[in-house]
Amino acid sequence: MNRAEKAALQLQAVAVLRTLKETRTYEELSTLTGLPAGDLNRYVNGHVLPGADRAREVVSEVGRDALADELVARVAFDDEGYVDNSGVVFDQSFLDLVAPVAAETFEFASPDVVLTAATDGITLGAAMASFFDARLAYAKKSKETAVEEFIESRQRLASGIELTYYLPRRAIEAGDTVLVVDDLIRSGETQELLLDIALQADADVGGVFTLIAVGDEGMRRAREITDAPVGALTTFE
């Protein structure tokens, strides 16, 4: 880890601690993290930065559990099992915290491009792309006007409806490493289409990440297509 990466990790840990502190006392934060309350106070107030090992622990362990809990609290299911996750995908600051936690938790290859599906994947995609200093690409269900060449991926869904995603061809170059992300994986149909787009572009898949997996069908489907790490921040049954 070079000095800039270390500094970035330390600042991410401080961002996680500040978010956790919003709803907790220092004593409670100390119990949650196992770190002395006095140290936490100095980190949160910006007087001292946590060391690299402590920072990594905060981001990957404490951060992961805390963000997963926060995610559960912000997601609502209706009577038919559909998910309202607007409390998450509309909150860019929250997603900016998720990105380093996801990167620390799963061994994704560092991407050139973060690929997602419009619409709800875009804010998470932007957070992940910003974290990795990568480009963002999002496939849409319609063709962008004035773009001449697209990669298309089409699939007949279990419901019988055909779904097609289009990505401007220039968004991914052959040989790029692509991290596929989305807010939600349920059936895995969307991920399958995104992974197909990455393959058509002759890109290497560096991982698949979702905030929420509903059941395991979609995650299993993604794992059948790629050997890269496939991870979810939270899984609902």
Ligand SMILES: O=P(O)(O)OC[C@H]1O[C@H](OP(=O)(O)OP(=O)(O)O)[C@H](O)[C@@H]1O
């Ligand atoms: O695993 P799957 O069964 O494919 O479901 C997951 C997809 O469903 C939602 O998108 P949706 O198609 O509702 O489009 P939206 O983002 O525009 O709401 C979600 O954002 C994922 O992209």
